[in-house]
Amino acid sequence: MSLRVAVQMDPMEGLNIAGDSTFAIMLSAQQRGHRLFHYLAPHLSYSDGRVRAHARRVEVRREQGNHFEHGEWETLDLADDVDVVLMRQDPPFDLSYITATHLLERVQPGTLVVNDPASVRNAPEKLFVLDFAQFMPPTLITRSLEETRAFQARHGEIVVKPLYGYAGGAVFRIGREGQNLGALTELFSHVWVEPFMVQAFLPDVTQGDKRIVLIDGKATGAINRIPGKGEIRSNLAAGGTAQATELTAREQEICETIGPELARRGLLFVGIDVIGGYLTEINVTSPTGIVAIDRFNGTDTPGIIWDAIEAKLQ
Numbered sequence: 116m117s118l119r120v121a122v123q124m125d126p127m128e129g130l131n132i133a134g135d136s137t138f139a140i141m142l143s144a145q146q147r148g149h150r151l152f153h154y155l156a157p158h159l160s161y162s163d164g165r166v167r168a169h170a171r172r173v174e175v176r177r178e179q180g181n182h183f184e185h186g187e188w189e190t191l192d193l194a195d196d197v198d199v200v201l202m203r204q205d206p207p208f209d210l211s212y213i214t215a216t217h218l219l220e221r222v223q224p225g226t227l228v229v230n231d232p233a234s235v236r237n238a239p240e241k242l243f244v245l246d247f248a249q250f251m252p253p254t255l256i257t258r259s260l261e262e263t264r265a266f267q268a269r270h271g272e273i274v275v276k277p278l279y280g281y282a283g284g285a286v287f288r289i290g291r292e293g294q295n296l297g298a299l300t301e302l303f304s305h306v307w308v309e310p311f312m313v314q315a316f317l318p319d320v321t322q323g324d325k326r327i328v329l330i331d332g333k334a335t336g337a338i339n340r341i342p343g344k345g346e347i348r349s350n351l352a353a354g355g356t357a358q359a360t361e362l363t364a365r366e367q368e369i370c371e372t373i374g375p376e377l378a379r380r381g382l383l384f385v386g387i388d389v390i391g392g393y394l395t396e397i398n399v400t401s402p403t404g405i406v407a408i409d410r411f412n413g414t415d416t417p418g419i420i421w422d423a424i425e426a427k428l429q
Contacts, residue, residue: 116425118149121170121191123156123215124203127183136403137203138182141175143417151175152191153183156204156215166193166221193222199424200228203401206281208239212400227427230399231381238382240396241278241312246376250369250394255313260300263313267293272316275299278309281400283355288316319391325360326404327370328416329385331423332378334370336408336416337362357404359411365392373397383427384420 124137132138141151154170161167172186191197200219206212216232223231237243244251255266256278267273267289275296276286289296303311323339339360362370366389373394377385386402388395405416 116428118144118199118425118428119152119197120144120149120199120201121152121154121168121193121197122173122201122203123154123159123168123219124201125205126155127153127173127185130182132177132179132182134403134406136405137201137401138175139406139409140201140203140417140420141173142177143415143421145175147421149421152197153185154191156211159215159218161218161221166218167191168193193219194225197226198428200226202228202230202232202235205401206279208279208281208400227424229383229424230385231383234380234382235399238380238397238399239279240281240398240400241276243399244394244397247369247373247394247397250372251314252317252390252393252395253315256310257313258300258304258310260297263296263300264293266313267291267296270315274314274316275303276312276314277303277307278312279307314395317390317393317395322391323358323360324355324395325366325389326408327362327366327387327389328402328405328408329370329374329377329387330416330419331383332374332376334362334367334374335419336405336412336414337366338404338407338411340404357407357411363392369394383423 130138151173152170153173154168158169168191170191171188174184216236219228219232253270271291273289323341325337325339327337328335337360338357340355382399386398409416
């Protein structure tokens with residue numbers, strides 16, 4: 116079948132096609148004969164009961180710097196003019212992002228939105244994971260310095276990070292002596308209105324932070340991300356490096372436990388993070404890592420994604 120696919124994402128000009136997951140998904144769609152349209156989240160609008168996007172037809176090619184070609188601007192009725200909307204713009208997960216989910220929710224069920232916008236809205240990475248606390252490291256969500264100090268007294272070294280952070284941004288390791296903990300909590304409280312997350316530091320992070328991809332609730336591949344020198348952050352965007360890996364029995368248990376719930380919620384493309392057997396995040400907004408996974412494993416994750424999408428439409 117030939118599908119009309121609208122991709123809500125960031126500007127095409129800034130893509131690093133060597134590792135960008137969205138580009139890989141778009142290229143795979145085009146190879147299947149699907150027609151691609153590109154628009155930015157601010158290009159969404161609502162009037163007379165219809166959700167529309169000011170969009171352009173786009174063709175992609177594996178040639179950095181010359182990797183796309185836009186057509187003319189046109190207005191798409193997302194309920195009638197397209198079959199699939201891919202919501203793939205990067206966080207921050209802010210009110211603009213949330214508003215986009217509310218608008219896209221109105222084009223369903225006639226148009227398939229991946230991932231399901233209501234489920235994305237209700238499953239922010241560092242909060243949705245609390246549904247599976249049995250797999251998590253000791254965790255605190257707070258704005259209180261006193262509660263943070265008490266948590267550190269129990270667990271020693273800790274990690275402090277913003278609740279809606281992404282790509283490894285603003286993740287801090289605090290040693291047992293607790294130096295700068297007061298200043299850090301003050302900073303977090305001034306910069307962000309929401310609580311922050313505190314977790315026991317996992318020394319196994321030096322051995323890697325595993326990104327596992329699940330498609331429609333099934334684990335399809337993984338990479339191990341190793342932090343750069345002097346870093347605890349293993350995100351590839353923060354200087355981490357990728358290596359091939361396989362799932363442990365514990366990781367398989369995690370995937371088998373959370374997979375059915377992901378599928379039930381319409382979270383078709385998800386990336387989870389596991390350190391030393393502990394589940395730390397469930398990424399549903401704009402998961403990454405599939406290019407590296409396919410390079411190491413010889414798999415075709417974009418093809419698996421489109422197989423799942425096409426099956427749902429049939």
